[in-house]
Amino acid sequence: MGTYKRKPQRIAKYIKKSKKEIGLPPDAIFFRGEQKIDHVLLRLIDFDASNLQESTIEKVEEAIHYNDKNSVTWLNIDGLHNEAIIEKIAANFNLDTLLLANVMDTASRPKFQDFDGSIFISLKMMRLEHPNNQVVVENLSLILTNSMLITFQESKGDVFEPVRERIRTQKPRIRNSGTDYLAFALLDIVVDNYIYIISEFAEKIESIEDKLISNPDQSIVEEINTFKKELNFLRKNINPAKEMIFSLTKTETNLIKKKTEVHYKELIDNINHAVESTDNLREILSDQLNIYHTTISSKLNDIMKFLTVFSVIFIPLTFIAGIYGTNFDVVPELHYKYSYFIMWGVFVIIVIVMLFYFKKKKWL
Template sequence: MARFLKSKKESIGLSPYDLKFLGEQKLEFIRYSLINYNEHRLEEKELAASEEALNYLSNDSVSWLNIDGLHEPEVLNRLSDQFDLEKLIVADVLDTHRRPKVHEYDNCIFISTKMLQFDNDDEEITSENLAFVFNKNVLISFQERVGDVFTPVRERLRKNRKRLRGSKADYLAFVLLDVVIDNYIHIISRLGEKIEELDDELIEQPSSDSLEKINKYKVEISYLRKIIKPCREMIINLCKLDSELVDKQVMMHFHELKHNIDLANEAVDNYREILSDQLNIFHTTVAYKLNDVLKMLTIFSVIFIPITFIAGVYGTNFDHIPELHYKYSYFVMWLVIIAVVVIMIVYFKRKKWL
């Protein structure tokens, strides 16, 4: 399946309000998990259905409802009714190939982006769609599969970090986005280490494996650019929001995200240039080694041309050759051949061809 542009034929002509899952089903059943917290208490639960989360909604606590699995439009449609969400939000969540975006609605803010994972064995980056909807006291996150990068956030909540436990859902949204972008930087650094390791290999012993690695890393870097650049646009638009749902102090933290995503964006561009340089180094090194081989072959050819000429003249089949019966003719021939070789090698060295 294509990684850079995914589209299904059935999506052509759909209304923005049509609730149809556009993506790849990655779970058999939808999974619901809830964390409800304030400064004094924290409760974690696995829920059988999204409506159970309604029992935990309160003005004195924050509820983080995480939903794994997006393949059942009717379930998400019921959730939109339960939490008074616009149908456009559900349509955006169901379209897992949509570009990262942020949109402010009357009662909530919607954010979608991509969450990355790096397979160290295959050296391949995978992504899944990630969406948040939040108001003052509720944040709902939508993921395609079980497993994410939010373990540090859950640990901070369990350890009763006051800044997080004492804030509203807008600060939780910032923390989750911050982890997602930090993970971008971490993955770029891991891929970057492998790219930088190629430098010595390209100079010392370039091979077809080196070229294969360069091409593979170029694909992964291009895939990263495809994800990070739209995410950067989304962060910029997020920083421009003027919403009552986002505290001014939290908005300052959203501006910090811009610095992080800029760092990720610059790193990706740098490694892209490094790979282009490495490709040039590979071709230059291979050409240089080929030139060395051709130079040696040419030198040997030039040395043997006069030798061949001497042997050819000496071996001609004439009846009367002056040196034919001379006792030391054979040794004189070899003396001349060796002298020619030595003179030519000395000449090549003086010309710095050797």
């Protein structure tokens, strides 16, 4: 498993505002983001318990008549840069322009707003792309009405295919429920992907412990710091989503039925699990960094201990050698034929005695 990466320049590290936005009214339909696809794609799924219609439409007007049907209609828009299409959606589905203005601000924090006859939800959608282990993040917006769910994505490709398959295979719960349950199913997939990505990070982070024990080096510090940055990025997007989901579950709107409220409350448990997991992983990384510094300090202490003992042993030997190296003509043992061997014997005895003493004191 390789190192996890984020696609660069997806979401600004700091708040950015273009000069064109200054002075615009809050309900101005103006694209605030980065264009990620060339053409806007409109995908529509209409279903009830027994019927299913799935198609790609060319114009917004083709979806208008679905607004009056008793079935559930899911209109998904990939690409937000075409302001004319967004204006048509506002006009044809009688939606507040402030709501659509929020849709086009891709750098906004996750939020929940209750409008007259509709609900607006936005949060960050993440997916892990293999084999290069890239975490792709984009802004997801949902507009919920009685008969229609409109979702807005920045580019084609999402994590919602399991939901589409459940609709296609006539799973009774989703086919017999309304737009409120469909919205829950999409939000549940988004949160599940948070947890999946975090679990993939956790597996890689836990493997660092083996390296810390077997071969701690500077590359481990770089790896730990990289994961800390990635986790901070995840927390930056997941924590506000928790606030949004909490607000959503507290709403008293009629658009979310009583029987569906219990499912929305499940989202709180899941998002809490995601937030707690990121916090736990940050603590693990901090502990690993402490273990690394402790291990390096311990090794350095062992080296310093050896060098100190080595130096202390040679102090008396250097002293004796210094005496015999002086330039005096009369040295008592100088002309004794065994003096050299006696000197070496003294050297060896001193070393043995000092090592024995250090061992007894448990300095070695």
